[in-house]
Amino acid sequence: MxxxxxxxxxxxxxxxxxxxxxxxxxxxxxxxxxxxxxxxxxxxxxxxxxxxxxxxxxxxxxxxxxxRRLTGVSARVLPSGIVELKIPIKQGFEYNALSFLYINVPGISRLEWHPFSAASSSLNASSTISVYVKPLGDWTCSLQAAIVENLATRSLGPKLECPFPLKLHAEGPYGQESNYFLRYKNLMLVAGGAGITPFLAILNDLLKRHQLKQQEAPVCVQVIWCVRSISELSTLRDIRPAQICPSFTDGLTLELEVFVTRDDAKNDFTQFNSKKLEFGDTCTDKQDACKGDSCVKTISCxxxxxxxxxxxxxxxxxxxxxxxxxxxxxxxxxxxxxxxxxxxxxxxxxxxxxxxxxxxxxxxxxxxxxxxxxxxxxxSRTNLTADDGRMDIKLNMDVEAQPATLMDMCTITKGPRPQFQEIFENAATRYRGEGTGVLVCGPNGLRESVALQCRAQNFKHRRAQFHFHSVSFDL
Structure with missing residues (x-):
């Protein structure tokens, strides 16, 4: 039974x-x-x-x-309403670019565990791992509402300051055993909506590998992203290629094409974009949350x-x-x-x-x-670092002759959906005689359309070979 x-x-x-x-x-x-x-x-x-x-x-x-209950977690609500979580990790914590974590918030549900792709790379030697949570279901909407309510409460003054107790548990990382995308000289990353998250980790990883002068890294990357609202592009602001690898244009060709199918009206989350919330065990600041210690509980791999x-x-x-x-x-x-x-x-x-x-x-x-x-x-504990503070200082610096963020490098097309037949025809001509890795993360319809174009181009004589990979953690 x-x-x-x-x-x-x-x-x-x-x-x-x-x-x-x-x-x-x-x-x-x-x-x-x-x-x-x-x-x-x-x-x-x-x-x-x-x-x-x-x-x-x-x-x-x-x-x-x-x-293990993790502490020292920071959260931020982007203009699109997407929640960014930065979870502390101990020194030496390693994960692949296409890894994902299972996250549980007992304050919302003690039984629900949800998978979220990592948007950062372990090569950056950061003390945190980043994930993006798009509010689509009851659990994710509850998480967003709790954080927004807390941010609004904090803005009223210190007397009303009592942060939402984000008692977070995490499992992982899970996912691919190896970074298989490194075996391709050319990459096409096709994403729909929140499917861009694992590709942000890939871009972070590739930029760091080019900084380290690793020979096996791809040299040509084309990103095709389909979104409903232009506010979703805010997730691209945190990656500054020139900051990770100042000379990335010498060895890496990076192209980003964004298709905005429906530009929504004003949203209610713009005011929270620049605010970051630190969560601990109690209704106090980060130092009190650690009870006088300068350390936080982290994920153990x-x-x-x-x-x-x-x-x-x-x-x-x-x-x-x-x-x-x-x-x-x-x-x-x-x-x-x-x-x-x-x-x-x-x-x-x-x-x-x-x-x-x-x-x-x-x-x-x-x-x-x-x-x-x-x-x-x-x-497992790690010392609290000023990574975010140092990052803010660096982001205010002007890097000559380089775009500031990935958002500045985008080619934005409003209205129509991407014409994959034309895109793959151009790619087949451009990458003639070479193997190209095609990674897709998004709805089933998007994956099917890209898979059909890969198969159609592969049947043509003496053209580029497209190797299709679906990026998903569906059960």
Missing amino acids: AGILMWVTALAPVRNRLFNLFHGTHQLYIVLFAFYAWHVGKGNMGKCMGGVFLFFIDRFLRMLQSR LTPITSSQNLLMVAIVLASVAGFILMSGLFNHYVNTSRTSAQGLPMALDVFLFFLSTGVGIVVFGGGVLLLWNPAWNS
């Missing part, structure tokens, strides 16, 4: 419209595993225990990561991205397996020999000891390796 419920709620119509039901129902996997083991017995359960064991290890590590993290995962798995074997042997020897019945242990007790051995192996032995590997993991 539990398996049937999980299967029905996993169907796309139910999952997309009733995600909370889908998420809650899938917690029945424990019931499913338990009754399956009691039904088939411990011997048959061992045939599929390898995958189940790895799944439980993953769930254990995700639980450890997600239970438990996903295998670097070689050291890969070794950590291997050590956790091996220790968990060793603990499982040891505990199974002890239970089988001391519990089974104490029974005088010729039939051995009842199946229910036998299966219970089997799961108990699994739990002890993962939690005690695997968790012990994690603590021994990095004793400071459970209290």
Whole structure:
């Protein structure tokens, strides 16, 4: 019955419209595993225990990561209404350009976890990771409303200052194991609406790689972005290519084409654009939130991205397996020999000891390796830095002969939607005989249109080869 419920709620119509039901129902996997083991017995359960064991290890590590409440988070509402969150990370935190985080705000919902793409690059050595939240559903609209209300309250004076307690939890980063876009000499990035976010991370990453003189970085990047309102371009203001790589024009050709299909009227968020809100544990400022400490709780990366993290995962798995074997042997020897019945242990007790051995192996032995590997993991903190302040100073500096922001580099077309056939015809002529990576992030219709054009151009003789990639974290 539990398996049937999980299967029905996993169907796309139910999952997309009733995600909370889908998420809650899938917690029945424990019931499913338990009754399956009691039904088939411990011997048959061992045939599929390898995958189940790895799944439980993953769930254990995700639980450890997600239970930490992050502090020192800053938020800002852009003119388009999009919320920018800057989440503190510890030094050495690495993630790929197309990574995403799962974020939970208990003040809105304790059960809902939502994925958001990273808009920054770990190569910038920043103390924060940026994500953009577009208010489309109930959860995102509630987050925006709480932040806007707090900003309005703060503007009334210090006596009414009591910030919204953004107790934020995060899991991740997840996503691609490698930056596959680096293997292409040319890139076409096609985005619709909030789909520009992962491409901002790619642009940040490429600019930093060109500054570091890395040879494998693409040399020609064309960005095509379709938006409804011109106010959505405010997300481009935070990236200043000349600030990241002053000589980027020598080795990188960067073109941005923006198609504004519907220019909305005035919005109510322009007044909050320049205001940034710092969140802590209490209704005080950043220093009080840390209780006199100059440090904040950050995300701890438990996903295998670097070689050291890969070794950590291997050590956790091996220790968990060793603990499982040891505990199974002890239970089988001391519990089974104490029974005088010729039939051995009842199946229910036998299966219970089997799961108990699994739990002890993962939690005690695997968790012990994690603590021994990095004793400071459970209290990951980082010093508060003045990154944002230093950035504001730099942004006020004039960089000669370079556009100030990505927004200044845009070619804006109002009215019609992009004509992908014409765009890809020109690209095929321009990149003749070369492989071009085409990354698309946006609605299904946009992805289908771009995929059709890639296929059509690839069938033509002696033209450029377009390699289509859909960027999405849909379940």
